[in-house]
Amino acid sequence: GNSVTQMEGPVTLSEEAFLTINCTYTATGYPSLFWYVQYPGEGLQLLLKATKADDKGSNKGFEATYRKETTSFHLEKGSVQVSDSAVYFCARPPDRGYQKVTFGIGTKLQVIP
């Protein structure tokens, strides 16, 4: 168990719509969980993180709650903007050992005015 499963995109929303991007994980314990964002033409950057169960990570209006009951870390935003158009990656480290991070497949979000 060292994976994340992310909903496939693309997701197209109108400006000010509510966003949810689903992410679930498999694990033997409670790994830290991350969301990374990749804006067009750029590398990935950390958006938010949660280091233990029931934590809520937040940044730039985005939130994600670490729910161990459902092994989920869904990304949400109440009112998206055109500038939020990007690819979003759910990620986690391995159960033990190395410094590697496992990334989900990425979900492309397009916000139209």
Place this chain on the structure above:
Amino acid sequence: DVKVTQSSRYLVKRTGEKVFLECVQDMDHENMFWYRQDPGLGLRLIYFSYDVKMKEKGDIPEGYSVSREKKERFSLILESASTNQTSMYLCASGVTGVPYEQYFGPGTRLTVT
């Protein structure tokens, strides 16, 4: 701010050429990583390095090698480029420890013809 730079944003090479992709980070991070990013496949780890002259294979090392002679610099080498190595290549760096945060460069779009 952490800065990770990559030597080229776009590169076009011919089949059979030897290709060098360079990555430099300015935050004294121990760990450095090379990924490739392909549509529908997300990010896949090629190699990573946890110290100078130390390296470990990632998930898809075939056809690639790496070099880390100085802490700040991590090079990816395609010994004999092939068309199936056309991809976006992303370099990242990070500090050893929890929660394995990584900092990414802007990427190199490599086309092999």
